[in-house]
Amino acid sequence: MSASLDTLQAGRLSRAAYSARSGRARATPPVRIVHLGLGAFHRAHQAWFTAQVDEAGEWGIAAFTGRNAQAALELQPQDGLFTLIERSEAADAATIVTSIVEAVDGANLARLLELLAAPTTSIVTLTITEAGYRFGIDGLPNADDPAVAADVVWLRAAFSAATLPHDLAHGPTTTMGRLLLGLEARRRAGAEPIAVVPCDNIPDNGEFLARGLGALARSVSPATAEWIAASVSFVTTSVDRITPRTTPADLNAAAALTGWCDDAAVVTEPFRDWVLSGRFPGGRPAWERAGARFVDDIAPFERRKLWMLNGAHSLLAYDGLLRGHDTVAEAMADPVCRARVNNWWDAVVRWLPPQGLELEAYRGALLERFDNARIEHRLGQISGEAVTKLRVRIVPTVLAERAAGRTAPSGLRAIGSWVALVLRGYPFVDAESAAIAVVVASGGDGAVAALVALVDPRLATDAALLADIRAVVAASAA
Template sequence: MNAVTPAATAAPARPVVLGRAALATRVGAAAAAPAPVRIVHLGLGAFHRAHQAWYTAHATDAAGWGIAAFTGRDPHAAEVLAAQDGLYTLVERIDAGDRVEVVTSIVEAHDGADVARLAELVASDQVAIVTLTITEAGYRLRHDGTAELDDPDVAADLARLRAAAGALAGARPRTALGRLLVALDARRASGGAPIAVVSCDNMPDNGERLRRGIRSLAALVSEPLLHWIDGSVSFVSTSVDRITPRLESVDIPAVRAAGWIDVAPVVTEPFRDWVLSGDFPAGRPDWASAGARFVDDIEPWEFRKLWLLNGAHSILAYAGMRRGHATVAQAIADPECRSLVERFHDEAVAVLPVGVEHDDYRAQLIARFSNAAIAHRLDQIAADGADKMRYRIAAVAERSVAAGGSFHASAAALATWIGWVLAGGAAPEARAADVRRAAAASDPVEALVALVSPTLAAHPAFVAAVRERVAAVAVAAADRSTPADPGTLHEPVPS
């Protein structure tokens, strides 16, 4: 185990800057020493540090598994973390107070634009795993899982990769999948051993969708690379769960009380869950010793979490902001918002695979959402609504319609986003141009439904139910302040 808890350290009279040398004075040089890099991660954000990095640090064989993490477009997270030798404090927050630990599993932090270092690391047989937390929108995939070639960044990357003609490392792609393709080609060219690639984002069957996406790019760039991927890359699917809000301030009293000055802390809840399905041909940490589960069929776990937790979060975000709330805890305390969530949950569990436990999980979720100590802001959850609603809400509605069951709660859930967009709601949105185009259509409700699900848009009764709910909420919200102009939807800057 490479995480350092308060009980293992004696806080000095005055806080000191967090780093491995400072940590060594408290826990000894061996405990503070960096582990060898065996995992490469794309998407250095708070969730990765609260989840996969935490599990790696708490594995019984943590001393043998270090992580080299790369940001998306913004290098800031890598810069501040590198200055602390990859160390950061993780704060578990409940109403009763904060618990602080130092997490040591990240040993390198890099700007995502440093594709040369990424390729160098993945080419090494010492590296066994590549993990990703790049958000649903960061994959830039079509509904069928193939690369979205109409996306300007994907098209630009494809042109660069094709022009590189056998020397992909010089292409300097900007998208996560473009960078991953370069890294995998470097491993192929070096004669590297098979490797596992693990998606840790909130998409159903995320490993298979990543496989389709990377294969579709490889097929357009390099036939030898495509064949190597088919024979040497295992795509692992996961379900991940730990509520980790973005921080408003890095000055946390509990961190200072523990004796540290940390400019890159993470605040999260005590609850965590990780379910994985797939092969690790070059090995993996003993994540099971930290509580992870390995299963043959991950679909039930993916759907339970994606629909019940993430779906509820999206409902609370769009309905809550229109009712004047700022955080998840505030929104779930509003009877109207809670009713929307509970009715959607009723429809979602009706289409979950048979035998999946959900009663206790639903009760846990309400308690977790009600944790006022976790200031999980609704405007942060609202980002990239077009992709999120496809996986979190429309997937339930499609199954309910196909089964001949009730779909009105799902229609009301989708209407929270559509009504918010049409009322001028603004948030970072990877598909901002598509959302604006749909909102300006002659029938914007149908166009926005079609944006997340062509199947549902072709179902008149479902569209009518959404339209009715959008109109009812608009009337109820008429006396509330109007959000910003919908034209302020803008491209996100991934972490």
């Protein structure tokens, strides 16, 4: 995305220009954090938190893109700097975030290995979405994924050699393969232990990553797997900050607010939350000074977020799309959708501890956030990767309610609405798209059950739950 003509009177954002205008020299912080998955959420969350607390300039971030290099191409001419617009219902406020010091194409494996082998690098963070891990429902690497299989073959050959290959043009293409290669480079360099911090919406994401990456390492090199078990700390996190896609109008707004022409501006809500649990053997920024919380037991916080915020988002995405809405705020203005969200939260809070989570205040804050029509959080953006998202956001409460002798009508509606949209041919992006396509092509009475089974087989074999889901699908076609 490039700046429109309206922004061309503004100066081009860069580190030198920003320092000159501010009237004080700003040394570029050294890279101590490597991030995988450079996108808008990382910039609105981990990069923002780091910039808020790193007054001494000690914690620079080198951020690598994932599936395409566009974000790096936008940030490189700006030396990693970007505008963060916090958009409340009342007004916009803009900040220049300076913590990203390198924006790198994820295919640049040579630079990734150099940084992960460096003794000064202490942390790896990830925002690659649930599907980006390429783990199956069992939490292990998906051996049927051609990219995973190809990476395993390449990595086995590379790790068996006395030195890692210099020609990396045909190296790993998956994020897990690249991370494993980088950790092997660190092992061979004799560098100190490191913290790996997943920041994706997955239950117990630290253990999830430790198990999956450990299995991948064992399939490639037992020595590497042993080193990872001894020298890598996997930190579990819960992250929260609604960050819609940037539009050309947002770039104009950034220029008007700051006087800088910025091709990488990000819009987000004022709310932010980050809860972490785990060790940082090489140190870390004092993120708690910007509001992050470090806890011993993160499970209640992550469940609150996954089930209440993310679960409601999935419900709104599929139910809202069926009802003709485009954004979260539009759907929440629909009394039917709003009632279904509240019904969903009524079910969820029965399975969260009443102490310590401030559930009523959190619920009230969610309503305020969802009602913020100036944050254009599009349902189409939320709707992708439904199979994985429904599995972790909706299914746990549905099954808990079923075991207690109740149904969770809004949870079943989320699943049924997704099924209805799939059968209508809605163009979802999903790692399970091949399996979904097979079911749709086969057609027949079993299509609903087969789609539900992709989310969770237990739902498809429960006659009562399946009947309720079928009713949602049938009603949507009426």
